[in-house]
Amino acid sequence: GAGVSQSPSNKVTEKGKDVELRCDPISGHTALYWYRQSLGQGLEFLIYFQGNSAPDKSGLPSDRFSAERTGGSVSTLTIQRTQQEDSAVYLCASSLGQVGNQPQHFGDGTRLSIL
């Protein structure tokens, strides 16, 4: 497809389980970003990738959160031992580069619910 694709679109899991969220960016976009959004709120930056490396991981809330990107394309955000406060929409975006003013193109997000 032409846009950023995220899967799954919805995920319900029990507290304590691990989850993996996937992001497939627009082809050719070297920069990839993960954000978290609570209901009706702004977006909270988590991490961004330039190619396969992550120059800025400063937004990851705890060491239970990790992300990787392989082949300069698909990225996976992993949350271990999920907690109820992890419930949110996780959004992924990609852009042509990480230089300022490049438009970020967003996927529709994964809605994560922790029971």
Added chain:
Amino acid sequence: TQLLEQSPQFLSIQEGENLTVYCNSSSVFSSLQWYRQEPGEGPVLLVTVVTGGEVKKLKRLTFQFGDARKDSSLHITAAQPGDTGLYLCAGAKGGTNKLIFGTGTLLAVQP
């Protein structure tokens, strides 16, 4: 720490009315972007402003970047139900594309 505060948080108006949304910060940004987000979808970029004092128009929407590059406003003329959504401002610092998002303004335009 929330660097970008938006006001109002919620706004419900009648079709045809005008409105202004504000995005304020004590920090200087190299550029500022405005996005609109509809339920169940990701944000979609409306505009990017980069120069202090810059004004950009997109049909009935007018965006302004403050002279000091610390704040911005979005003005909608003659609002329509299709303008309904969550409006988000986002600032970039330095030469990077890392965005700091505002708190959001939820707009509902009633027919």
